[in-house]
Amino acid sequence: MCIFFHVIFFDKMVKLLQSLPPEYVTMHLVNKIRNNPIIRSANGGYSWRLKIKQIGDDYCFVNGWNNVVKDIQLGFGDFLLFKLVDQSTFRMSIYSPDGCEKILQPKTDQNGCEKILTTNILHDDDDDPSFVSTFTKSHLKRLRFTKEFEEAVGIDGERTMTVKNLDGEKWVMDLKLDKSFKTKRYLLSTGWCNFWRENYLSEGDELLFKYIRREDTLLLAKVTKKNITKRRDKGCERD
The missing domain is CATH 2.40.330.10 (DNA-binding pseudobarrel domain)
Incomplete structure (x- = not known):
């Protein structure tokens, strides 16, 4: 309600x-x-x-x-x-006092996209691998890693992984091997749905993830929201 x-x-x-x-x-x-x-x-x-x-x-x-x-x-x-x-x-x-709704000036960057949100947690290790993913409907239930990212991190088995958002809050998710494609990839499943909903991610958002080696943590380091008019998809099913 x-x-x-x-x-x-x-x-x-x-x-x-x-x-x-x-x-x-x-x-x-x-x-x-x-x-x-x-x-x-x-x-x-x-x-x-x-x-x-x-x-x-x-x-x-x-x-x-x-x-x-x-x-x-x-x-x-x-x-x-x-x-x-x-x-x-x-x-x-x-x-306003006369009852008219105020229209705020859009919070945009120079390219006309919604302003980039960046983490307030700084990491200076150049050795930490990262990858960029654009949020689509295929991300509603899982986040699939790139092969290059898996190799750089050294992922070689199913386990749990801690994921931080822009504010440093943590979620623990299941890291599973996806065998549904010709090329096997690892993905985040259980817990991922709650993460994107609670962080208000939506279709078209460009996400930069960085793996912090010394913490064994995946950090959502930057979000660029490119479609501020599209509403969040509510069709999230239980993993």
Whole structure:
């Protein structure tokens, strides 16, 4: 079920947090605070990863709410409407005091693509192998490695692999041998579906993965979102 709630933005000099309506908290948050929820703007291609923290009797967005305020240039009397689209993602629409929805300037790079998101975790090992993959419908259930990447990493058997996202959060996935093609390849299966859904990957996104040898971890190092109008595919089946 989709849950709606709203707040009124009263002051430009907003605090570094935003409290959630008590009725919403009572129904949906008590004893089940979501870890690092994402707020995505209804237009413009913006997204922020924050935290929900209990402060006294209030539950508030913290650790980044000030960036939301700055990025969308909220003003006195602006009206925010939130929609809970899944367990950890809110869709936010912004309205001016006269009730008209605000259209944000698209967050794009010089090539007209949605702005590149890069990891805040820096790795300087030139020896770490990487590969680029464009997200398509074939990626809904699995991520297949290139032969060159497998050889560079030295993958020689089925096991589990830890995958990090842009924020350094970790998922443990099954690494399996795919024998359905003439050329046998390894792929990530169980756990991959949750990864792309929770990181809001969609068709057309260009993904740069890098294997960090000293951590034995696959890092999603960069995402270039090339199709900001296409909605995320919801047809994810259990692995």
